[in-house]
Amino acid sequence: MSAPVRTLVARCDHWPVVALGHPITEPVAVVATGRVVAASVAARSHGVVPGLRLPTAAARCVDLAVRERDLAIEARAFAPVVAALNDVTPALEVSRPGMCSFAARGPSRYLGGDEVLAEIVLERVKQALEGRTGVRVGIADGPFTAELAAELADPVRIVEPAGSAAFLAPLPVRLLGLPELTDVLARLGIGTLGAFAALPGADVMTRFGPEGRRAQCLAAGADERPLALRAPPADWSVSAEFDPPADRLDRVAFCARALAEELHRRLEAVGMSCVGVAVEVETGEGESFVRLWRHEGGLSTADIADRVRWFLDGRPTGSGGSGGPAGSSGSRSGTGITRLRLTPDELAPVRVRQLGFWGGEAEADERAARIAARLCGRWGADAVQVPAWGGGRQADEQITLVPAATVDVRDRRLAGDDRPWPGRLPAPSPARLLPAPWPAEVQDASGATVRVDGRGSVSAPPARLAVGGRSSAVVAWAGPWPTEERWWDRRARRRRARFQLLTGDGLGCLAVLERGRWQLTALWD
Amino acid sequence: MFDTGWMADAENIPGPAPGSDPASDAPHRGRDHLRLLGERVAPLLAAHERTLPALDPLRDLFPDGVLRRGWTIAVGGEVATSLALAVAAGPSASGSWTAVVGDPGLGLAAAAEAGVVLERLLMVEAPGSRGAVEATAALVGAVDVLLVGSEVRFGAADHRRLAARLRERGSVLIRLAEGRRHGAGVWTGGARSSNGWVGGSHGADVCLRIVSSRWRGLEDGWGLLRSRRVSVQVTGRGAAGRPRTVDLLLPGPDGSPVLLGPAARDATAPLRSIEEGPADLGCPGAGDAAVVA
Known part of the structure; x- marks a missing residue:
């Protein structure tokens, strides 16, 4: 059994409330599916606690503001906190919005001990939060213990190495977060993690199965779960500014090509290609337009430049008048494009295509892809379509058509429709x-x-x-x-x-x- | 693994005229050898490259049982779509790309059952009266097989240009004939020509026409359309010129064509076995096993 990873957990209090932009001194409750999931300090003082049903919570606190939970906003609001910790550790796990953890051994040694590390993290996160809410830091062996340490911290709690069992022993079993298990344990008269950990392992296995045994290991402070480490997302976007503002489409398109080349160079250096690209333009009037383009087979330099051109061509005008500000129809003062920004959206390892031994088929595929692109360029994206399995009972539903511009024509595998569709007519199908x-x-x-x-x-x-x-x-x-x-x-x-x-x-x-x-x-x- | 036996033949190929200075001619000699070797091998490669394979049951339709690159094949008669798909299926199954121009109503499920590989299929829909003609011209050479719908009209000049381009680039054009009659008396475009269908056969190298067709499997209130016995009349120019008639099941019970042997052509006995399909064909999904093995 490998030793638990020494882990630091930092958690921000009342994160769902704070992320939505409410000060914690106002009575605010964040609800999901009719139940309170988080409440501000002021709301808690009225007895509004997570888990309450909404009517009960509203009855307890008459001026309670209720907000629907939005995980996307929570995650976005947490990004500055993650960024603030990026130079403490390269590998940070965001366990959930409002809480992050990382392996503490390396940073702790480098910075001179757990206490120093905890102080630094506390300081960084506080700065990032700008006093909106409190933050607590716990360091212990294993993420489970560290999370509990952070929950009980004020504001820092460090559990000595190999001291997990002693730290956990007096805590109630409900902290395991397994209501079904802890209900049974409570009825068996086992109230603390220490008492649970003291049970014979084989008997726990027999009675509660592998999940129960794992919970017992956690209770004993033996937490083997490795942290899911994710490298911080690098900012791959490239941008160009136009001064004076570009008022002609060809100037922007020309620049887009150069940007696309730069983007490709940077991605190539790490062996990646982008499946989607977000094109963002800002006009002289401060408006900004974004459009996301994606292509299953990866976007080449020319593809990206094309898409920028399509976007600018087809973009509805921002403020009055017909034709885009950068339309080739001519220039109008103050409405040119001041900034163009390309952000790769989905990165995927560069696809290596297995070529046929004599190259014949691969060459035919390339030719087909080229002619498809050419015809699309001549008559629009819908001019060339390719079949895709749809599934369905009616003859026209079983195989549908998708524009060739959205898929990689050269290397397609149609998933065979072997799923049964009761009620579809058997072969032969109508021609x-x-x-x-x-x-x-x-x-x-x-x-x-x-x-x-x-x-x-x-x-x-x-x-x-x-x-x-x-x-x-x-x-x-x-x-x-x-x-x-x-x-x-x-x-x-x-x-x-x-x-x-x-x-x-x-x-x-x-x-x-x-x-x-x-x-x-x-x-x- | 690699049989290099033919390399030995290189030694027997006569080099440059004897008596010339071997030292100065050494590179030339090597090159000449290569050229001669190339000439010896070239026709062999070209013979293979000049043709595209046809589905086995359709071999009797074409001289040597293959489609010759550069051909225009006109397909007509009342039930031509299945036949056109079957012709396209041969090259498609062996790695060629197929493009369908101006025929949005083509049944792709039927195409797949006939043997067309959908992964290598482009459906092209070019707008405007000249769009389809331009798209067809652009596709010649880029894909091996072009299937052009009956709605697309080619002028005589278009035909000539296309034919030349097809011969030069080596694609096969399959043309659904104009003005085909859809059974219940509905005409889809095209004027009725004197003999009923030849509108699209103008200038074609091979004309395939279904002269009779008979469905099996559907009865009075029960059964399913299972297979269709058709007679295909072949006419054409040059090597394809010998007129003949071939009997097929098109589509066969699983959607792919089946050749009816000479015995079946003469006697009705084998056909009866088709009629005696499983009795529980009353609803879709039941007993769709192949009846003709």
């Missing part, structure tokens, strides 16, 4: 789909329109099919195969009965009866 279904009339022998009742039975066998004013005899038919799709959604629900009809002149077709109207949707052509 011709009718994007605009043909209105039709299906009549029985007496000339009345064929209907299908709620139980799915046919009013009479179809005898004639009339399409576009021409009518022919139905010589064979089968159905109805009813489908009722999306019945849970009032607007999207569709109830259809499908028939295969074969007419006297050899036309096999898929006829669909929906809301009393017949249509032909596909032909076996």
Whole structure:
């Protein structure tokens, strides 16, 4: 059993409240799914504690401000705190917004001991928080103990190496955070972590399973969970400023190419390529527009430059007038672009393509990708589309089309549709789909329109099919195969009965009866 | 692993005229050897490169059982789409790219069942009256197989230019004939020409036309469309000129074409086995095993 990693945990108090921008002296509660998850100091003094249902909390504190929890905002607000600690340690784990931890051994040795390290961290985080809330720091063996140490700290608590068991022993078992387990333990008369840790391990394993045994190890201060270390996200964005403001599209596009090249150079140096790029422009009037572009196969320099151009071409004007400020239509004072910024959005290791042994197939793939790009450039992104599995019961749903510009044409693998779709028609599939279904009339022998009742039975066998004013005899038919799709959604629900009809002149077709109207949707052509 | 036996042949290839100075001619001699070797090997490579494979059941449609690069193939008759897909499936299955121009209603599930590899398929939709023609011209050479929908109109000049370009770049153009009749009497564009369909066959090297078709599997109130027996009439120019008729199941029970043997062509016995499909075909999803093994 490896020794627990010496860990430092820093936690900010009332983070969900603080992150939303409320001072902790105001009575504020942050709720998620109807329960209080965090409350400010003022709210707590009225008895509003996490876990309360919202009506109860509102009853306890009449002027309570209630906010919905927003994890994204919490995470974003926490970024300055993380940044403040970046030069203390290179590997910081943000356990959740408001709490971060890192392996303390290295920094502690470097800085001269746990006490010094804790003080430095405390100071840094306090600075970053600018007095909005308190921060507490705990150092102990293993993240679990360190987290408890931080929770009980005032404002620093350092548990001596190998002192975890003694520190944890008097604490209540509910701190394990496993309500089901701790309920049972409480009924067994085991109230503290120390008492739990003292139970025979084999018996705990038998009674509570591996999860219980793991909890017991935690209670004994043997915490093996390694920290999930993540390197701080580097700022890869590149930007250029225009002075005087660029009022012509070609100037910006030219600069975009240079920026894209720089971006590529920097990413290449670390063996990465970007899947998406955020293009941000600022105008002379201080407006800023952002657009994210992505491409599965990675974006080359030319791709990025193209996208900047498309973005500027198609961008709706910011303030009055038609045509973008940088439109080639001409210049207007004060509305030029002052800043262009490219931020890679998703980094992925550079794709290494396995080329065919003689290069033939790879070359064909390249040619196809080139012609697809060329046609897209000529007629727009929707001019070339490629198939993708959709899944579904109807003939037109099983395979859908996606614009070739959004995928890597050269190296595609369509996931085979081996999932069962009960109710789809088996092979052979119709060779011709009718994007605009043909209105039709299906009549029985007496000339009345064929209907299908709620139980799915046919009013009479179809005898004639009339399409576009021409009518022919139905010589064979089968159905109805009813489908009722999306019945849970009032607007999207569709109830259809499908028939295969074969007419006297050899036309096999898929006829669909929906809301009393017949249509032909596909032909076996 | 690499059989280098043919290298030995290089020794037997006559070099430059004897008597010349061996020292000064050494590099030339090497180069000549290479050139001669190249000539010896070249036709072999080219023969392979000049053609594209066809699906096995479709081999009888084409001379030597292959598609010749540069061909224009016109496909007509009432149920031409399946046939066009089957023709395109051969090259596609062996690594070629296929582009479909101006035919948004093509059933891609049927294409996949026929054997077209969807990973190597581009669906091109160019706007405007000339868009499709321009796109087709641009795609020649970039993809091996072009499938052009019946809505796309080529003028006579377009045809000539395309044909020349196809021969030069080595792609195959499959053309769904204009003015095909969709069974129930609906015409999709194109004027009815005197013999019903030849609008798109103008200038084609091979004309495939379905002269009769008969579905199996669908009955009065039960069953499913399972397979279709068709007779394909082949006419053409040059090597493809010998008119003949080939019987196929198109699509076969699993969507891919099946060749009906001479026995099947004469007697109805094998066909009966198709009719005697599993009895529980009443609803989709049940018993869709291949009936024709």
